[in-house]
Amino acid sequence: MVAGEALGLPCRLEPYFDDATLAHSVGLVRDGEGALLAAGCGVERPPRSPTQPPKHGPVELPELADDVELTRLSHALTSWHLARPDPATPPPDAGLTPAAGPTRAHADPLGLIRQRRSHRSFAQASTAREDLDAALGAASRALGALGAPSLVDVFVSVRAVDGLAPGSYHFARELALLRAEPAIATRLQSAGLEQEVLGRAAFVVALTLADTAGQVDGPRDFRHALLQAGMAGQALYLEATARGLGACGVGAFFDDEVGELLRPGPTRPRALHLVAIGKK
Ligand SMILES: Cc1cc2nc3c(=O)[nH]c(=O)nc-3n(C[C@H](O)[C@H](O)[C@H](O)COP(=O)(O)O)c2cc1C
Numbered sequence: 043m044v045a046g047e048a049l050g051l052p053c054r055l056e057p058y059f060d061d062a063t064l065a066h067s068v069g070l071v072r073d074g075e076g077a078l079l080a081a082g083c084g085v086e087r088p089p090r091s092p093t094q095p096p097k098h099g100p101v102e103l104p105e106l107a108d109d110v111e112l113t114r115l116s117h118a119l120t121s122w123h124l125a126r127p128d129p130a131t132p133p134p135d136a137g138l139t140p141a142a143g144p145t146r147a148h149a150d151p152l153g154l155i156r157q158r159r160s161h162r163s164f165a166q167a168s169t170a171r172e173d174l175d176a177a178l179g180a181a182s183r184a185l186g187a188l189g190a191p192s193l194v195d196v197f198v199s200v201r202a203v204d205g206l207a208p209g210s211y212h213f214a215r216e217l218a219l220l221r222a223e224p225a226i227a228t229r230l231q232s233a234g235l236e237q238e239v240l241g242r243a244a245f246v247v248a249l250t251l252a253d254t255a256g257q258v259d260g261p262r263d264f265r266h267a268l269l270q271a272g273m274a275g276q277a278l279y280l281e282a283t284a285r286g287l288g289a290c291g292v293g294a295f296f297d298d299e300v301g302e303l304l305r306p307g308p309t310r311p312r313a314l315h316l317v318a319i320g321k322k
Contacts, residue, residue, distance in 0.1 A: 043081070043187060044280065048151040051084040055189050057266055058096055058259075061121035076117040079188075079269055095190075095259050097125040120265040148284045158279050161288025162239045164320035168202035169244040169287065177281050177319060178213050181247060184277035185270050193255040193267035194274060197248040197304045197311060201227035201241075202320075210304045220305050233299035234316070239290045243318030246292075248304055249274050250311035271314040278317040292316040 046053035057079055064077045101121045104110045110118070148154060178196065185192040196213040197220075200206050209222040223229070231241030240246055249271040255263040275291050282289035293315060301310035 044151050045155060046081075046083040053081045053083040054085045055187060056080040056082065057188050057190050057269065059122070060098075060124035061101065062123065073114070076114070076121070078117075078265065098122040099125050116264065120262045122262060151280075154280055154283055158283045160279075160290045161322060162290050163322075164239070164242040164244065164288060164318075165322065166202070166242070167244075167321045168204050169319070169321060171203055171205050173282075173285050173287060173319075174198070174200075174203050174206075174217075174245055176285065177245075177247065177278055178217070180277040180281035181249070181274040182213075184274040187273055188266060188270055190266045190270075191254070191258050192270060193252045193258065193263050194270045194314065195250045195252045195311060196274075197250060199226050199230050199246040199248065199304065200244075201246075202244045212305070223303075226303065229303055230300070233303055234292055234295040237292060237294065239318045240292060240295075240316070242320065243290075244320035246316050246318045247274075247278055248300065248311070248313050249315045249317075250301070250304070250313050268314060275315050275317050278319065282319045286322075287319055288322045289317055289319045292318060 043053045043055070059077070059080055061077060064080065065072070065075070068077065070077065099122075101118065101123045103118055104115065107115055178198070181196055185194055185196075198211040198213060198217070200208055200211060202208070206217075207219065207222045208224050208226055210220045210226060212218050212220055227241045227243070227246075230246060231237060234240040251264075251267050255267050257263070259266065279289045279291070295313065295316060297313060298310070300313040300316070304311050304313070
């Protein structure tokens with residue numbers, strides 16, 4: 043989306059489609075490959091109206107779930123067969139093109155994409171509060187870019203950000219301290235298979251599955267939540283790069299331990315993806 047925007051070809055993402063039809067139209071291998079998302083680029087003035095999920099019906103599911111590897115089973119369970127559109131209802135419009143990219147002021151988005159790398163050795167130094175706010179703003183904008191309601195919550199584990207106590211925070215429109223915890227970074231490192239990147243980052247953004255997942259478009263929500271977490275993750279990389287900071291996505295962690303650190307108890311969040319950010 044960032045590249046499309048920079049090239050004057052804004053992209054419109056389309057998460058709602060008939061899976062078998064799209065797979066067939068792009069020649070995917072049956073039972074081996076599946077489409078997750080379609081992006082139309084070069085759409086003139088992409089519409090901004092709210093999403094209206096289309097009518098859909100059941101798809102063919104494997105007879106014996108145990109015979110199917112879990113990733114492919116998840117794809118089958120979140121697939122749709124679109125019903126013939128009712129001529130009285132307007133076609134669904136999932137097109138939104140919010141600014142999913144980094145700081146708008148950045149002069150060279152394509153250069154930024156080229157520059158973007160995972161960075162794993164962070165300095166002890168703290169980052170400015172402004173850097174954290176900009177990162178969270180970029181993640182939030184990306185969460186709206188799919189053209190479906192956001193199914194991802196945003197938490198932050200802070201080790202060293204100017205003016206903030208170390209601990210876990212929740213971010214909706216504002217940052218709210220959930221629990222001060224001086225050792226949060228060390229504990230997050232141990233919840234993340236002892237990856238030092240988690241212990242040394244100034245802060246770690248945790249993208250978690252919202253409680254509303256499953257209630258918007260049924261099982262399809264899980265697919266959308268993962269896409270949104272991935273998009274927010276890459277928006278965080280670009281924002282960090284634009285600010286001269288390092289970033290590293292982390293997917294290898296113990297789910298329960300990470301959730302327990304962010305917000306212990308019965309409302310423990312379900313982490314999907316972490317992004318560690320800090321000074322190089
Ligand atoms: C979903 C996801 C999970 C990742 N998990 C880890 C991880 O647990 N540890 C790690 O060091 N890097 C992790 N990475 C970073 C990748 O290793 C890195 O993005 C990849 O090697 C490509 O390198 P680049 O980001 O420099 O382009 C993850 C990246 C993504 C997108």
